[in-house]
Amino acid sequence: MKTRVRFAAAFVAAMTLPAGAQSLAPSPTLDAVRARGHLECGVHIGLPGFSFANDRGEWAGLDVDFCRGLAAAIFGDPTKVRYTPTTVQQRWAVLQSGQVDLLSRNTTITFSRNATLGVNFVGINFYEGQTFIVRRAARVTKPAELDGATVCVAAGSTEERQAADWFAERNLKVTIINFQRNDDAISAYDSGRCDAYTAGVGALAGQRAKLRAPNDHVVMTELISNDPQGPVTRWGDERWQAIVRWTLNGMIAAENLGVTSANVDQMRTTSRNAEIRRLLGADGNFGQMLGLGNDWMVNVIKAVGNYGESYERTVGRGSALGLERGVNQLWTKGGLLFTPPFQ
């Protein structure tokens, strides 16, 4: 008797679930985020323009915007995020142990990280390239002129090994001093321990502000590497990976399709472009296919704007960093940012 009641209850429950939900692969991460009521996002410990807490303790930046957008996609509310600041050394352990749901922190995508750390790189939100900051008085303009110099770097970063490889390949003798934290490396450079500090050109634009006299230093324009960066998830939860990937793709697609935070509501009701209608949930049930609401991208765009809006506000011309779009421009406008179609 009891068994039969339980069976009947389960049957009713199964039948009344939303139609899309039945066919979904399990996503323990999404379930955990929903149960918790907020997203746990691993960010950089403090990098102006990318992830930086202001004097009121509010996080802002390009990488933080992505966390906010993802929270909006899941909850419809960009504030439902808790940020875990992570150093270069901590980041993998924090992600692997499940302390955060994803990393969105200036992390370069590399082969060995993907192959041995149990992590997935789901997309690219910033094409970074490594370069050097030097004193104006040193009168050097190219990395190759750094022969004999001492260079400060954050230990365990891609820059640490990239710099060693690059100088070794050119038979240049450079002393590399490896600090545990970016900030220690910068302050050692500032105090004269090193002739140069090396990091990504975007990171340097923000970190330069931490120097005592920023105008006495120049960032070289020649890049010695190509360091694509983007959000990182754990292995073993494909649907979560898809949610993170398509939220990023959605922001890029929105810019390409001309959907902005200002016109998103109007676009949703009046646009006759099929891809815009699918992206914004006017046609089809794309949100539900991932286990989200169909208005997921509307919420993302309302919260942080499309990719271009987010870029200009955080690292672009609307910010203190003032970076050009450069390669971080849409593929249709000569850049490298690309998204597969929403179809």
Place this chain on the structure above:
Amino acid sequence: MLALWRDRRVRDILSQVGVGLILVGLTVWFVLNASANLRQAGIASGFDFLGRTSGIEVAFVLTDYTARSSIYDLLVVGVVNTIVVSLLSIVAATLLGFLIGLARLSRHWLIATVAGVYVEIVRNIPLLVFVFFMYGGVLAALPGPRDSFIFFGISALNNRGFTIPVPVDGALMRLALLAVTLSIAAHVVLALVSKKRRDATGQGLPMGVIGAVLLVLFPLGALSFATLMSTWDIPQLRGFNFRGGFVLVPEFVALFLALVTYTAGFIAEIVRGGIASVPKGQLEAARALGLSPMTTLRLVTVPLALRVIVPPMTSQYLNVLKNSSFGAAIAYPEVVSLFMGSALVATGQAVEIIAITLAIYLAIGLAVSAFMNWYNARVALVTR
């Protein structure tokens, strides 16, 4: 069977074997469980990574490591750097600590007060603050490469470090140093032989002449010969900095100074306590015998005080070893900074790397303890 169980010796052995088995079983279970979980999470495990090329440049290397060496070689560099800074700090902190401890007991008011203030200040400031303070201080005090302090035209001191000449081929120099060590050892042996013979016959060896030859003439000759015969790599200012020679980095100096000043404060208190524990009667007896204050210190106070001083000194020495890991905060390339920092992030194999690091600290620590226990047994009161 029951009879066996009643035998106390058998019971003891059985219970120890049981506990041993449980421990081994738990360890095996931990290892298996961890590797299964790592495999499931797609994280690489095992010790193959030690053979991979490290690709990491290190600024302070005492081995023949380069960025093209393996991660195992990187580990060796870290261990050597840890041991070097710990040993030198231990020796210097002991000397400084003894001086300050004696100064605290001085009857001279100013000396005793200065020593007391030093101890109180040093003991109440966290070591990390010391490390950063020394690093900032060292960097601020030294000029840039172009305004270096030059010594004898061959070595330079600036904020990139202290650059000294080294022989291009170190083999001859190493041979000379070995010969000098052997000659000093020979002197020690001959001195013992001489003492024994004097005790037996009243006639010792001519130690004055032997000492002059073995301790002064031979070492001077060997070192001068090696110096003149080697080609030297003399540092020269070119471009950004001095090229060539060996660089003693400011990180080393800062960490060394921090460890020495910090630990000396604790050692001073141990020394003071040890000396205060010497019974007054012994000192009065020494004075009654007409011994001078210096002779009393050397023959009565210090040997008696050592019995109290040595055991807590072991903990201080172990602290220096562990505290050397603070070097990671200022980029001194010791084992935590290189292996648990750079290598860990490069390979991502946290479990293995942290286990190896723990084992290394444990091994060095046990070696220090073993030496101190041996020394303690030597100075301990021999009861007859």
